[in-house]
Amino acid sequence: MLCACVLLGCLCMVLFKDRWPDDMRNAIIKFLDNGDENGYRSSSSVNSAGTGEFLKQHSSKNKGKKHSTEMQQYSRDDPASGTSTAMSEYLELQGQKSASHSSGTSTASNNGNKSARAPADSSSKIITDLTDEEKNANKEAALMEELEQHLENLSKYLKWNLPYKSDRDVPFYWAIPMSGSLLVDQVLGKCYGLVQAADQISHIKGHEEDKILNVLIEDGGKKYVNVDMGSMGGIMRAKELHLATSKVANLIRSPHVYEIAMLFSGTAKYGKCFTMVRNPIDRAVDVFRNVKSVTTNDVFKEMNLEEYAKSSFMEDNWMVRVLANEMDGKIEQHHLDLAQHVLGRKCLIGLTEKFEESILRFAHYFDWTGKVSADELETCEAALEIAKHVKNQHFSNADTGNEIKKEDYKEGTELYKILEEKNVFDMELFRYAQGLFHRQALYS
DSSP states (O other): OHHHHHHHHHHHHHHTTTTTTTTHHHHHHHHHHTSOOOSOOOTTOTTSOOOHHHHHHTSTTTTTSSOTHHHHHHHHHOTTOOSHHHHHHHHHHHHHHHHHHHHHHHHHHHTTOGGGSOOTTOOOOOOOOOOHHHHHHHHHHHHHHHHHHHHHHTTTBOOTTSOOOTTTEEEEEEOOTTSSHHHHHHIIIIISOOEEEOSOGGGGTTOTTOSSOOEEEOTTSOEEESOOTTSHHHHHHHHHTTHHHHOOOSEEEESOHHHHHGGGTTSSOEEEEEEEEOOHHHHHHHHHHHHHHHOOOHHHHTOOHHHHHHSTTSOOOHHHHHHHTOSSSOOOHHHHHHHHHHHHHHEEEEEGGGHHHHHHHHHHHTTOGGGSOHHHHHHHHHHTTHHHHHHHTOOOOOSSOTTOOGGGGOTTSHHHHHHHHHTHHHHHHHHHHHHHHHHHTTTO
């Protein structure tokens, strides 16, 4: 018992040495949030998980200070953990490489390696070319720094496996386009009667410049806060109106993950992410249907799915881009690693293919089950034809493009291969999310 107390005291001193005691509560929450990753291990990468605190301790400034034994223990203790040990071993290996390289450089310098020095009376500098090993080390350090920065930016989202607390947490629905978001809107709005701060400007038409937060009620009974979560301007306005601390909305819905995190900065509130994930190829087809439905451009009106898939108009790897905060550049493996890391730690997962089960999981997690009885929910979902939409996996309101049949792009066809090539990283993330969904059942 005495040893345990001493160890606990030491741990507290290390963790809170810079913040004790003024910010105790937030320090505890941040420590819990930066614990071990509780997601599903991707077969594609050992970099897909880890922890914010652990990464900081193994950054280029502090390499070699801590070994992987603690993370291995976390992995053993937590049945949903699958990547903590792999990440710790990877970082420890990089730390050893870095230390070895540093030691070698120092030795060469101390032995009077004059070839890399300029004469004392000369203004010129002799610059030696970096070796491949040094270039790789620099690249790895840059990627690690990028990962740490992203984790810091998302620190106001708590881990999904920390119990939800209504006085501290704000549910955030990450709305992935053409992935059942409109159906989620219908179920949560009509069946559960929740007030949403949503990403559709049509819900708040005429109230875009209101000076205070209000709840607007549509003819169908759905309730929306008078803010637009679909644009940066709308999000900034919501922050100015203190949406996060107002308790006006039951949830926030937006496709913007990093931008929404800013709503919670400077407050004692935290976001709790949940989302509905869909097969990226089916999603891409519905995006095309929607484009054909709303466009006035003759190029799109005459375009078929294969032409669209081969064109530059088709988006690629949208989910990975958003989670890695890389919307313009080339997507590479480390972006997928980061996306998996964020999704695995921060989001409660739903699947469109298991829509009704996912909705029940969300409702149970956020304590919404008391808002509607089982019979009322069944009646409401029947009226919304949820089962029909889920069976057809058609989540677009587009009234064109219906000539596209699933058989046209089923797995194994040439069209499927083209669509898959454009979304190869999103397909990996989707498979990762499927694994998460099943593992999270242990906690939900």
